[in-house]
Amino acid sequence: MTDKQIAVITGGASGIGEATARRLAADGYAIAIVDMNEARGEEVAASISAGGTPAKVFRCDVANAADVDRVAAEVEKQLGPARALVTSAALIPNTEGIMDMDMDAHERMWQVNYHGTVHTCRAFGRQMIARKQGAIVTLGSINSYLPLPLPAYNPGKAAIQRLTQLLAVELGRHGIRVNSVAPTYVMTPPLRAKVESGHRDLGKIMSVHALDRLPEPGDIANAIAFLCSDQASSITGVLLPVDAGWLSAVSYKTYAGGVPWEQ
Template sequence: MTIKQNGLVAVVTGGASGIGEATVRKFVAEGWQTIIADINEARGLAIAEELNVNGGQATFRKLDVANKDDVDAFASEIYGRFGSVSVLVNSGGVLQNATRITNMALEDFDRIININLRGTLLMGQVFGARMIADQAGSIINLCSLTTYQAHPQPAYAMSKSALKTLTEVMASEFGPAGVRVNAVAPGYTLTPAMKQRIESGERNPEAVIAKSALRRFVEPSEIADAIYFLCSPQAAAITGVVLPIDCGWLASSVYAAAAAQPA
């Protein structure tokens, strides 16, 4: 595989698995120098090695997005080496099994909020300031279906709902400098983590498919394609939006719950 390098730099947190990995692969395939930022060092290094052997430009750096000192040091290293970053994709995050508010351990709540919400905020602060100084850049945050509807994953849902507001605030504040900030809201996506939960019985695939208008799961590569579009010149007038990519689950689940149904 021959990849034409374009000299642009993208940073993808959570880039060693799932949607983050698919996004890394998309940007590398399009010729970007792509930094895989993840806490999973073994997997991140393996992905970078594979992509580089095949003609890509991928670099792995271990990163804990919930640790401010780690984020600051990471940003300094990346800008010191590459000079500028055109795209930041905040894909780093953790899931939550179904639980009730009254049963949820506060330790779990703190961990999920610190990674999903605070981690995205920290990355947005540091890289946003640099992009504002450069008068260019695009940031993508990761929301979810829980951004729009109540789900029995309280901490996860709260983190993803808050990310919608964070995306809109960042877009408003960064926009005058030419920096665009958007988010995607993936539906039920067949990531390795989702497959594991299906195999363990923690997710019911039939229920997901039945409530999706397209009657299937979303593929990680489809999320990556949408992220790439939102970062492209073709989306130059788009900022402050949260784009659902859910095979029609949001629309279809509400439709199916209506009290009256056609014969």
């Protein structure tokens, strides 16, 4: 047990989740990393602990509701009840058509990305309800807004937005806020691997943003930390884009009449 507030980060062993674990540790939370990748989670937890903040890793498959319930009880026993929850665990796919897709992979992606978010919000949300306080941030995406050819991931991220709104209303009466962030492409290990293997075109990515830079994992972590903080005490049910202007630029920059400064 620690006297610090507890932040639980699913997917905290890598990428955006890792950056969020480090940022929330800097904000004074004790950290529970909930991830399938225990070895990498241990490295992150050890490096956070070395800075003086309690951090532990809990191996868990978020797709498995019983596993999530078990881990939630373990986190409460070892560290304390969750004050903040960030649901970053997910699988990131390659482009595919609905007629050709592998249905087992489709099912697994829904189980991890969408149902995993449901399971963790239920298990840790109950700890927050018991104490009438808490903040949850789910991981949406630019996929939450518009169709992209990722038939499980894309509607899954739209569903997470709606789930976030439902939870915001259901948990609001218990003093719990529930929000989502919508990153554009962020150079984390899965995106880097996809660019290197030719499954994502960096030139195309850069051509549909307003800014000439992509967000870093730490930029997403900053937005999440804000939504977890008391500075956001009147904000609930929102989907906050952290997208270098993708939402504004994606239609503008593909306009059939051309872009003024390119003519």
